[in-house]
Amino acid sequence: MVVKKRVDHGFHVPVIPKAPRSNRRRGAFKKKLDGNQTWAIELLAAVAGKLLLENESSSASSNEKENTIHFDYGKNPEKEDGQYDDRLFQAGPLGQQARQKETVSVPQIDSLKDTLTLDTNQCLQSESALLFQEASLVSNSDCSENVTTDLKFGNFKGINASSKLVRKGEEISHNFWESVEGGTESGFVKHIDEEDKNVDVVQNITSSSKELLGSCVKCIRSPSSKGYIPETLSLKRRIVSLGTRDDDENIFRCNQRSTKVKAYRPIPRRRVKKFLTYKYKKVSSTWKDYYFPNAVRGMWPVCNSRKTYCGRERCQSDIPAKKMKLFDQGSVLTSDRGIRGESFCNLHEKSMKANMSGSAHFGHDENVVSSPPKGHKSSLSYKDSHVRLSIKSLRVPEIFIEVPENGTVGSLKMFYSLLHTRLMSSSGNALLQKRVFEAVAAMIGGGVHVGLRLRGRKVRDDSRTLLQTGISSKDNAGTLAFELEPNPVDVPLSLCFNDAPVVVSDSNHQSTRSPISNPTPSTGFGASDLIHDPPPPLAIANHNSESNHDVVLAPAPVKSLSDCQLTSTAIVPYSEMNAEELTMVPMDQKARRSELAQRRTRRPFSVDEVEALVHSVEKLGTGRWRDVKLCAFEGANHRTYVDLKDKWKTLVHTAQIAPQQRRGQPVPQELLDRVLAAHAYWSQHQDKQIGKHQDALIAIPTEV
């Protein structure tokens, strides 16, 4: 091995000591359970349980006109026992009848309407959890007018959250995380009744949770949407097991990055696996015109800067307060607007539509939501952009989710699990309802979790932000997929949907394309059901609005307990350095061995990046890609050192071929010349790549 020494040739390039591998090697991080992770689970459980309860209660109180939101937590749960009809769980005609019979006019609109006009405090006090549900299930019965719900939420990590409750110009914004943080301790009181007939009641929900839930909702009207009459939600009451699970670290994936400073060593960012079973429809012309902000915003630090190599993960560990503050600002701004979710719209906003049937795509949302009041945008210098997720289905007019780009994947999953549950439970498909119910129950118990795929790849790190994971990137339009992943260990057999292919199809064709939407007659679904109530796929992948031919089938990966992703952790505050990235998280070698992932999104190097690369290579040589990465692409997390190496390889090749043969974005000849020079130089000094080489064309630094 060559003794590596650095020689300063006058360039103030920070020579980064390269410690022996053994020393550099990062020790395995001890997973640390973040209280907030537990909290997230609890929250989900609470909400899920609430949703179930509410489904039932809503059908019972079909005539209620109260202007309050019903929140049953802590109330007498037994009173509704009679509403449960096991027939509803039957897939046959009987069950169908029962469902139809149970169909009621859910007064949710009214409740929602009225509630939304409450002031923040009132809202929060009025069992806001229900709001979440109400808003989630915008679909509403006899209401001639429909409400499109817009959900907005921040990170469930508890560090920041943009929560709003908006309706008709009124907006209730509340930054609830402070209280949430404080409320984590109290947790929920669980009521478990193995007899099953009893309702699991989540009592004693902390005010924090209420706030959390309630403040997550934002509602906007959508005049164009069609109403729909939800059927009775017939989900069995189940046990909601809540409470902290400090003893179960493994249940939660460790999202907490090590807080230890690992000198000059970032945390590995990803491991990619192919997932060949996924097909992605190219963005159709429909989306071509959509505006998307530049994907890459930030550049990397210059090598010779005095910047210390502080991994982002490392840095973020001591940022909570700042993030909170940052978000507070955002909230304030938002709430001051007094108008719906558009308040967060800014040039960075991206939209993503998701069809409940399994599609999601990005695009402008002008067509689905009213434009933000002009004059407000100026106040949105707040750089946090949002990703708007619109979920549609035949049963639900439309639901918007607006997630800050720096919102976490975990929060998105969280939301989805709730929404999905609700939507499925509102389906007329009794079988699915049951499944949903079970899934929720299992989920609550840690047996199921919501998976998220981006371009076929698992987005497993809930702590990642949408920005970081690339979900907010236009490049990933139409490549978002949710999926419920049952845990074979804890999930009832009925939850092992292995026999039910995960389906993704266009909403317009799902009824005919979705395998599970084509139940045998024995399931008792009428034709109308097949057409109007296509069972929500277990996994939902998106596609653009015009792609109605792709049916994506994917096996529902089995996840281990430790993979439970329902938690979320701190988010990384947006910064210029955090350019978008496609980040994957290490997968379980075993479990994923067979799982194939799709290629990463192709991300052509910009001239700036090339320049940085060349510059770095000139200094560091061609055999230290890791250092090059750290030096010049520290902030470009979507560029791995392998990427850089590959890029260099291609650059060399490009420089060697005739300009006419070059393709892609042209690279300045000057750079190519430098590439050749550096390449020639370092090729000649392979064994001595420890020097610096500022300008290979002119001076060949002396090597030692």
Place this chain on the structure above:
DNA sequence: CTTAGGG
């Protein structure tokens, strides 16, 4: 994990 190279 990094490198180095082939695919």
Place this chain on the structure above:
DNA sequence: CCCTAAG
């Protein structure tokens, strides 16, 4: 970009 042998 991916994959993988080597170190």
